[in-house]
Amino acid sequence: MNFQNKNKYPDSWSSFMSESLNDLKAKGLYRKLRVIDNSVSTRVTVDNRTIVLFSSNDYLGLANDTRMKEASASAALSWGTGSGASRLISGNTSQYTMLEEAVAGFKKSESALVFSSGYSANAGVISSLAGEGDLILSDALNHASIIDACKLTKAKVLAYPHCDTDFIINYLDNSPIHKKVLVVTDGVFSMTGELAPIHKLYSICKQYDALLMIDDAHGTGVIGHEGRGSLDYCNMNDAGIVQVGTFSKAIGGLGGFVTGSNLLIDYIINNARSLIYSTALPPSVLASNLEGIRIAQKDTSLRKKLFDLINQMRAGLTRLGFPVFHIPTPILPIVIGDVSETLLVSEYLWDKGFFVPPIRPPTVMPGESCLRISLSASHTKEEIESLLLAIEEYYKK
Ligand SMILES: Cc1ncc(COP(=O)(O)O)c(C=O)c1O
Numbered sequence: 158m159n160f161q162n163k164n165k166y167p168d169s170w171s172s173f174m175s176e177s178l179n180d181l182k183a184k185g186l187y188r189k190l191r192v193i194d195n196s197v198s199t200r201v202t203v204d205n206r207t208i209v210l211f212s213s214n215d216y217l218g219l220a221n222d223t224r225m226k227e228a229s230a231s232a233a234l235s236w237g238t239g240s241g242a243s244r245l246i247s248g249n250t251s252q253y254t255m256l257e258e259a260v261a262g263f264k265k266s267e268s269a270l271v272f273s274s275g276y277s278a279n280a281g282v283i284s285s286l287a288g289e290g291d292l293i294l295s296d297a298l299n300h301a302s303i304i305d306a307c308k309l310t311k312a313k314v315l316a317y318p319h320c321d322t323d324f325i326i327n328y329l330d331n332s333p334i335h336k337k338v339l340v341v342t343d344g345v346f347s348m349t350g351e352l353a354p355i356h357k358l359y360s361i362c363k364q365y366d367a368l369l370m371i372d373d374a375h376g377t378g379v380i381g382h383e384g385r386g387s388l389d390y391c392n393m394n395d396a397g398i399v400q401v402g403t404f405s406k407a408i409g410g411l412g413g414f415v416t417g418s419n420l421l422i423d424y425i426i427n428n429a430r431s432l433i434y435s436t437a438l439p440p441s442v443l444a445s446n447l448e449g450i451r452i453a454q455k456d457t458s459l460r461k462k463l464f465d466l467i468n469q470m471r472a473g474l475t476r477l478g479f480p481v482f483h484i485p486t487p488i489l490p491i492v493i494g495d496v497s498e499t500l501l502v503s504e505y506l507w508d509k510g511f512f513v514p515p516i517r518p519p520t521v522m523p524g525e526s527c528l529r530i531s532l533s534a535s536h537t538k539e540e541i542e543s544l545l546l547a548i549e550e551y552y553k554k
Contacts (some may be wrong), residue, residue: 181315184496185496185497185500185517186496186517186518191203196221198215198218198220198533198535199211199213199218199219199533199535199536199540201512203512206412206510207510208507208510208511208512209310209510209511209512209528209536209540209544210397210512210544211452211511211531211544212512212513212514212529212531212534213533213537214375214405214406214407214531215406215407215409215533215535216378216379216406216407216463216487216531216532216533216534217378217379217384217407217408217409217452217453217458217459217533217534218409218464218533218534218535219407219408219409219410219449219452219453219459219544220409220410220527221409221535222409222452224448224452224516225410225445225448225452226445228444228445228448229362229442229444229445229446229448230441231444231464232252232439232440232441232443232444232445233439234251234439235440236252236308236440236441237440238439238440238441239439240436240437240438240439240440241436241437242436242437243432243433243434243435243436243437244432244437245426245432245433247299248436248437249437250437250440250443252440252443252444252447253271253435253437253443255447255451255522256271256446256447257269257270257271257414258441259349259447259450259451260402260414260416260450261384261416263371263383263392263450263453263454264385264386264388264395264400264402265385265389265395266395266400266416266417266418266419267416267417267419267422268416268417268419268420268421268422269415269416269422270414270415270416270422270425270426270432271412271413271414271438271443271446272412272413272415272429272431273411273412273413273431273435273436273437273438273528274402274403274405274411274412274413275302275372275374275401275402275405275412275413276302276305276413277413277431277432277435278401278402278403278413278414278415278431279300279302279303279305279306279372279401279413279432280302280305280306280309280429281415281425281429281430281431281432282306282324282339282370282399282401282415282425282429283303283306283307283309283310283339283370284306284309284310284429284430284431285424285425285428285430286337286339286368286370286399287307287310287312287337287339288310288311289311289312290312290335290336290337291310291312291313291335291336291337291338291339291343292312292313292315292332292335292337292338292339293307293310293312293313293314293315293338293339294315294317294325294328294338294340294341294367294370295307295314295315295316295317295340295341295342296316296317296319296320296341296342296343296346296353297316297317297318297319297522298319298343298346298349298521298522299316299341299342299343299372300343300347300372300374301520302372303341303343303372304316305553306485307341310332313335315328320351320353322352322354322357322358322361325358325361325494327359327407329361329365329367333390337366337367337368338362338365338367338368339367339370340358340361340362340367340368340369340370341370341371341372341488342355342358342369342370342371342372343370343371343373343374343375344371344372344373344374344375344376344386344387344388344400345373345375345376345379345380345387345486345488346375346488347374347375347376347422347488347495348488348490348520348521348527348529349482349488349490350375350482350486350487350488350489350490351482351484351486352376352380352387352391352397352482352484352486352547353371353387353391355371355387355388355393356391356392359393359398362397363397366395368399369397369398369399370398370399370400370401371387371388371398371399371400371401372401372402373386373387373388373400373401373402374401374402374403374405374406375406375486375488376390376415376486377402377403377404377406377407377408377453378407378408378453379448379460379463379466379486379487380484383453383454383455383457384407384453384454384460385454386402386536388400395416395417396424398417399415399416399417399421400415400416400417401413401414401415402415402416404446404449404450405432407453408446408449408450408453409445409449410442410445410449411438411442411446412442412443412446433436434544435480459534460534462534463532463533463534464485465538466532466534466536466538466541467485467486467487467489467532468485469541469542470489470530470532470539470541470544470545472530473541473542473545474489474491474545476545477545477548477552479491482505487531487532487533488529488530488531489529489530489531489532490516490527490528490529491527491530491548492525492526493525493526493527493528493529494524494525494526495524495526496515496517496518496526498526499515499516499517499526499527499528500515500517502515502528502548502551503515503528505547505551506528506544506547506551509547509550511543511544511547513528513529513530513544514528515528516528516529
């Protein structure tokens with residue numbers, strides 16, 4: 158059999174794929190995978206060069222923390238490498254119980270349920286909650302996993318203008334009656350680092366008998382007391398709010414979760430297809446997630462270091478004339494607008510030894526391409542200063 162044969166697919170399929178890729182290339186939207194040869198937190202080796210990453214969501218630097226690595230290795234040695242089945246068959250070990258108790262405690266919720274990723278948590282939660290005759294109001298800048306999850310339902314889905322609570326009120330006042338209404342938003346927006354108007358959304362939901370769901374992938378471990386996230390930052394508890402989160406960012410691991418009442422979690426266990434039909438996480442991952450939650454809560458020095466770096470970067474960007482949001486988060490976008498210009502700045506920084514990813518449509522709205530700088534407690538003050546200098550040099554050219 159000749160595996161080199163370029164025409165192994167029917168012509169119609171090969172030309173469909175090539176034309177689509179050529180179209181992306183013409184629009185500057187083509188993407189390819191970079192290979193990282195070696196990783197020591199924020200410094201990686203790519204094509205034999207050392208690059209400082211300003212692109213990772215490992216906000217507390219836990220993905221390379223010795224305590225995390227030891228927890229993971231020790232669980233693999235005692236429990237093995239795979240779970241062998243989905244949670245509802247025989248993959249639900251006592252490690253899950255410990256992790257879910259820790260997450261519920263961390264989020265100050267009655268109960269928690271762990272999924273294989275944040276993507277699959279959103280898919281499972283939203284598709285179980287909403288169905289035919291329901292309405293989902295979803296912020297226009299919500300993460301793609303929320304957008305995809307909404308598509309799994311038969312509900313009417315409306316993307317409301319970003320953070321526009323007046324639009325929601327107006328829509329609810331004038332729209333036909335729906336069976337149930339779900340309002341869903343990122344807590345901290347993944348591309349802009351802004352905080353959603355949580356208080357306002359919560360009071361709208363109360364007034365219109367709607368359910369509020371907050372995806373706090375980027376707030377968890379970072380903002381709020383002990384890193385509890387956006388709700389805590391807003392001095393709110395989870396009263397009647399569905400919270401989704403992920404271990405893959407500040408917690409330094411992998412997996413997603415939802416927290417809420419016992420009733421909600423019981424309902425989701427019985428309905429979420431991404432939980433029911435997917436193999437349980439491996440023991441090493443469950444163990445490092447548990448350790449990550451413990452460290453994120455108790456080791457306040459990491460968050461203190463992260464916020465010192467955030468303040469340094471915000472001051473530097475302000476000095477260079479770039480606007481920064483009122484609430485400090487480790488996500489600092491530099492909005493450039495034009496796709497080609499965004500690519501040029503990112504490539505210039507890459508040549509100088511920094512990876513600051515260009516974020517283009519469809520991840521952001523057309524005309525709003527940006528560089529997304531993300532910071533980690535593992536960065537040094539010198540790295541921040543060098544990046545700021547490189548940005549300044551680009552704009553002085
Ligand atoms: C807001 C938000 N939700 C969900 C996800 C998906 O999480 P995960 O990477 O754990 O699948 C991400 C990031 O990838 C995200 O930014």
